[in-house]
Amino acid sequence: MKKLLIQLDTDKRASTFDQVVAYDAGADNLIIHSEITKEEVEDIIYGAIFTRSPKKMKNTAVFIGGSDVEKGEKIMEAVEDVFFANFRVSVMLDSNGSNTTAAASVLKVKEEIDLAGCEVLILAGTGPVGVRAAALFAMEGASVTITSRSQEKADKKAEMIKEEYDLEKIKGVEAKTDADFIKAMKNKEVILSAGPPGINFISREMWKNEDSIKVMADINAVSPAGIEGIEPPADGDTIDGIKVFGALGIGSLKMKLHKKAVAELFKTNDLSLNAVEVYKLNEKL
Structure with missing residues (x-):
């Protein structure tokens, strides 16, 4: 089963940097949404959590990026608000590379x-x-x-x-x-x-x-x-x-942490990676 990363980017053009890192980290395909707003999140996440069985849901994940960190944080909140029970996927926030x-x-x-x-x-x-x-x-x-x-x-x-x-x-x-x-x-x-x-x-x-x-x-x-x-x-x-x-x-360590974080998203469906969680990933490098 292919590893699908849904990239939610708040900018007009989704970050090429984040796309390259995602592929290098093991994502098979990216589903990219640019200029994303919190009002659009629900339908996108429903598409992520209702299409694969719970056991296979780890093969879908969400990455939130873009240059506006405040907007990214609101998108993160909106994504997590859609999740319920085990109907969720792993998600990472790294708007403007701030967490990594x-x-x-x-x-x-x-x-x-x-x-x-x-x-x-x-x-x-x-x-x-x-x-x-x-x-x-x-x-x-x-x-x-x-x-x-x-x-x-x-x-x-x-x-x-x-x-x-x-x-x-x-x-x-x-x-x-x-x-x-x-x-x-x-x-x-x-x-x-x-x-x-x-x-x-x-x-x-x-x-x-x-x-x-x-x-x-x-x-x-x-x-x-x-x-x-x-x-x-x-x-x-x-x-x-x-x-x-x-x-x-x-930046050399930032890149390692970024790749490791994306790779970790596909190991389970219940991760929420913010600054503290990314920081702790250093133990796994």
Whole structure:
């Protein structure tokens, strides 16, 4: 029986990247719906759960993608609302690569430092990757600070993460100026830049003057880097005594996690893969 992956993409053109990864992960055919809205989900999922017997339902799965993470989350909720009893299929959310990127970023940092009791700073931590990475770091026992240009937004996101993931050691700070970022870096052992492409947050001179830093990572592959001095290919390189990871170094693990996650969808019909579940898949790589 063929493995069918239903790709629900919120963009006008469904992601070619996600399609290629799906085939490489073992999907036989993709059923692609672009510009998907939550109102259209029910009929599509009914077609997925009523066409194969329960024992064979694992051969159908759903992947939710697109550039808009908020829309993707709503699609995920709509999909799961259709399921009942054993009439369901496995589903994965990775809009804009946010779950796999966050998981890979934290796992790379974890290779170099024990996160239990660690002080972590996430630049642009209120975005999709930053929020998920904050939760994963905190789950490993770290104390996490997320930055935003607005104190109100930083506080709101910190509280949301704590409530959604049942965590405690997460706080938000406003950071707009060099002085703000220097203050935020004080006594931090790990810094992750999770901002959008082409925005620099801290210069090399700024981070060189903070002796507590042991590991830094930057998900941005477009110049200028979020953390000046980290090149995209960096994969555990050492700069001025600090271990660093760039976008491509993180991306190699992100790809492995993405492929593994899609492959796992076809092993059972009851998986719901979000950031935490993707993160745990590292144990199976």
